Amino acid sequence: xxxxxxxxxxxxxxxxxxxxxxxxxxxxxxxxxxxxxxxxxxxxxxxxxxxxxxxxxxxxxxxxxxxxxxxxxxxxxxxxxxxxxxxxxxxxxxxxxxxxxxxxxxxxxxxxxxxxxxxxxxxxxxxxxxxxxxxxxxxxxxxxxxxxxxxxxxxxxxxxxxx
Amino acid sequence: xxxxxxxxxxxxxxxxxxxxxxxxxxxxxxxxxxxxxxxxxxxxxxxxxxxxxxxxxxxxxxxxxxxxxxxxxxxxxxxxxxxxxxxxxxxxxxxxxxxxxxxxxxxxxxxxxxxxxxxxxxxxxxxxxxxxxxxxxxxxxxxxxxxxxxxxxxxxxxxxxxxxxxxxxxxxxxxxxxxxxxxxxxxxxxxxxxxxxxxxxxxxxxxxxxxxxxxxxxxxxxxxxxxxxxxxxxxxxxxxxxxxxxxxxxxxxxxxxxxxxxxxxxxxxxxxxxxxxxxxxxxxxxxxxxxxxxxxxx
Numbered sequence: 447x448x449x450x451x452x453x454x455x456x457x458x459x460x461x462x463x464x465x466x467x468x469x470x471x472x473x474x475x476x477x478x479x480x481x482x483x484x485x486x487x488x489x490x491x492x493x494x495x496x497x498x499x500x501x502x503x504x505x506x507x508x509x510x511x512x513x514x515x516x517x518x519x520x521x522x523x524x525x526x527x528x529x530x531x532x533x534x535x536x537x538x539x540x541x542x543x544x545x546x547x548x549x550x551x552x553x554x555x556x557x558x559x560x561x562x563x564x565x566x567x568x569x570x571x572x573x574x575x576x577x578x579x580x581x582x583x584x585x586x587x588x589x590x591x592x593x594x595x596x597x598x599x600x601x602x603x604x605x606x607x608x609x
Numbered sequence: 610x611x612x613x614x615x616x617x618x619x620x621x622x623x624x625x626x627x628x629x630x631x632x633x634x635x636x637x638x639x640x641x642x643x644x645x646x647x648x649x650x651x652x653x654x655x656x657x658x659x660x661x662x663x664x665x666x667x668x669x670x671x672x673x674x675x676x677x678x679x680x681x682x683x684x685x686x687x688x689x690x691x692x693x694x695x696x697x698x699x700x701x702x703x704x705x706x707x708x709x710x711x712x713x714x715x716x717x718x719x720x721x722x723x724x725x726x727x728x729x730x731x732x733x734x735x736x737x738x739x740x741x742x743x744x745x746x747x748x749x750x751x752x753x754x755x756x757x758x759x760x761x762x763x764x765x766x767x768x769x770x771x772x773x774x775x776x777x778x779x780x781x782x783x784x785x786x787x788x789x790x791x792x793x794x795x796x797x798x799x800x801x802x803x804x805x806x807x808x809x810x811x812x813x814x815x816x817x818x819x820x821x822x823x824x825x826x827x828x829x830x831x832x833x834x835x836x837x838x839x840x841x842x843x844x845x846x847x848x849x850x851x852x853x854x855x856x857x858x859x860x861x862x863x864x865x866x867x868x869x870x871x872x873x874x875x876x877x878x879x880x881x882x883x884x885x886x887x888x889x890x891x892x893x894x895x896x897x898x899x900x901x902x903x904x905x906x907x
Contacts, residue, residue, distance in 0.1 A: 452616055471617030471660065472650075493610050495648050496799045498713060507688070507716035513647045514717065517617055518640075518664060561712060582798030583711020 456520040460485065461529030469516045475509075476500045478516035479526060487527040487556050491585070498584035501557035502526050508564035510583070527556035530563065538601050539563055548597035550588030557584050562598045570605050572598075612650035619662045623747060623776065626663050631749055631772035633659045639774060640664060641684060644710070644718035645726040669721075669776060672696070680779045683721025683745075688712065690720060699782070700894055701789030701809060705736040708791075711798040721775040727761045727831070730802045734761055735826030736791050738834065739807035742780035748773035764830035786819075787811040788894030790887045793826070794879055796870065802827055803870045806883040812895040816847045823855070825880050828863035835859035838884075847892070856884040 453468040460483060467482050479485050479502065488511060491499030495513040502511045503525040530537035539562055542548065549555045558581060565572055565580035572580065577598045586594060618633075620626040630637055637659035640646055649655050663669075669684035672695040679695055690696055691707035709715055709723075709732050723733040724744060734757065737744075743754040749772055757778075762768050769775065783789060789809035793802040805826035811819045821842055823835040838859035842851055865876035893900050 451614060454617055470614070472612045472614055474611070474647075474651075477611075493651070495644070495714070498711070498799070501713055504716070508713045509716050510713045513644060513714075515617075515640075515643065515647065517619075518643065518662065564712070580712050583713045585799075 454517050454520075456517055458516075458519050458522055458524055460524045461526060471515060471517050473516045474512055475502070475504075475514040475516045475519050475524075476511035478519075479511060479524070482516075485526050485528050489553055489556055491553065491557070496585065497554070497557070498561060499554050499557040501560040501584065503560055503564050506564070506567065508561050508580075508583075525560070525563070527559055530559060537563070538604065539566070539598065542597040542600045542604075543594070546593050546597040546600060548589065548594040554584060554586045554588075558586065558594055562601075566598075566601065566605075570602065572602055574599060577602075610651040612647070613653055613656040615650075615657055616659045617662065618659060620666070623663075623666055623669070623774070626661055626666060626774060627747065627749055627772055629661050630774070633661070635771050637661055637771075639725075641722040642686060642717040642719040643722075644714050645722060645728070663774065674698075674782060677782050678779050679782050680777050681720055682777050683775045684719050685721075686716060687718050687720065687723075688715035691715065699789070701736065701739065701783075701791050701807060704791040705732050705807070708732070708793060714799070720778060724757065724760070724778065725767060725769060725775050727763075727765050727767050728801070729764045729830050729832075730804075730827040732791070732793055732802060732805060732826065735805050735824050735832040736807050737778060737780070738832040739789065739791065739809050739822050739824045740780040740783075741822065742778050744775055745777040745779060746770075746773045747776040752776070754779070758831070758834070761831050783809060784811055786813070786895060788891045788896070790890035790894060792883055792887050792890070794883060801870075804828060804865060804876050804880050804883060806880060806887045808884070808887045808891045810888075810891045810895055812847070812892070816892075818842045818845055818847050823859055823884065825859065825863055825884075827876070828865050828880060833863060835862060835884075837862065852885060852888045856881045856888075859884055 457466045479488050489499040491497035493512050500512040504522050561584050638657040640660050640662045669682040671682040672693040687706045687709040696703035737757045742757045744760040791807035793805035795802045807824045810821040813819045823838050825833045838855040841855040860877040860881050867873045
């Protein structure tokens with residue numbers, strides 16, 4: 447086993463801001479986001495790639511940041527839950543989660559939001575089946591999921607109504 | 610959970626990656642999408658001294674048809690493959706790629722990584738066996754093609770050499786009039802599959818079975834071909850009674866482990882049900898019916 451810790455310089459864009467840091471190669475992306483960048487909205491849930499609480503978007507795709515090394519994200523664009531709000535205004539998904547009671551304890555919510563956000567970016571017209579499939583990698587132990595589905599569906603319907 | 614410390618390398622080319630793996634030897638591990646390796650490192654089931662990050666090597670993400678062969682680059686992610694033209698043209702590929710784990714894992718996990726990990730319950734090894742695929746391994750002395758059932762020699766074990774990398778997978782495009790389907794049963798999207806079945810079927814006039822392959826995943830240490838079951842059907846006019854007989858013959862050779870996901874007897878019955886369900890979808894697809902094969906959750 448190597449003894450002296452190797453440090454690797456990485457550069458990532460998180461929520462539109464560039465960061466350059468030296469990290470140990472074994473540092474997970476979620477630890478990097480929380481500990482190095484102090485963005486604690488991204489949660490560590492199961493830490494085994496199951497629950498999805500740590501979901502962020504990397505280059506437009508949803509990923510589990512507990513199952514990705516920070517060095518793998520080098521050069522990438524990351525969006526975390528903190529990046530959803532714009533000019534003091536909550537993102538429509540965040541508003542909808544609030545309005546539809548799509549959360550109780552809130553622990554899974556950042557991950558739910560990021561998975562839903564990735565889906566709606568790729569498929570703004572997503573139907574309930576597509577929403578269920580997109581959120582299948584996010585576990586919620588409080589809500590029973592129904593209000594989460596309603597919240598995402600409402601945003602889709604709003605978008606449709608606005609066209 | 611942190612992996613044990615390792616040295617990190619990021620080669621710029623395939624050639625450099627192979628030379629690096631060759632020089633570093635057995636304690637080095639290649640990292641592609643990391644969706645198998647990183648959990649392994651975090652649980653410290655493995656503590657490699659060196660990680661060779663091949664995840665961004667150029668030219669290894671593609672899915673194309675050349676003559677009669679379909680070729681898929683090793684670094685193609687499951688999600689990317691599910692949306693490719695190849696998956697639209699060959700529904701059994703879409704069934705598999707679009708149903709693996711969840712959206713997040715499908716963003717990163719790669720077909721090459723999945724085959725190299727050789728998990729007995731995972732989807733790509735079984736699916737590629739259905740399609741009689743070859744694994745293209747690249748090493749210091751060039752490429753070699755290995756049939757997937759020889760490439761995977763045991764649970765979690767392949768015949769890939771330390772200084773080789775899987776660079777693509779290739780298989781003959783299914784013939785016209787051929788239909789296939791692949792369905793996995795699992796407790797939840799992110800859970801490991803309990804069992805899976807893939808069938809590729811070629812029917813002639815009057816539902817005459819010209820050819821077929823039936824593969825069961827999670828039915829032994831490596832994907833298991835149901836040869837007896839195939840013999841029940843090949844050259845015959847297919848009907849539900851014959852499928853039932855084939856399913857019985859198939860589960861007679863299935864050896865699923867008893868574990869927390871179910872005991873052997875339960876899993877055999879599960880496989881039997883899956884065979885009949887997959888057969889239905891494959892038959893409909895032979896008749897050019899557009900139908901979505903969907904993985905089943907408990």
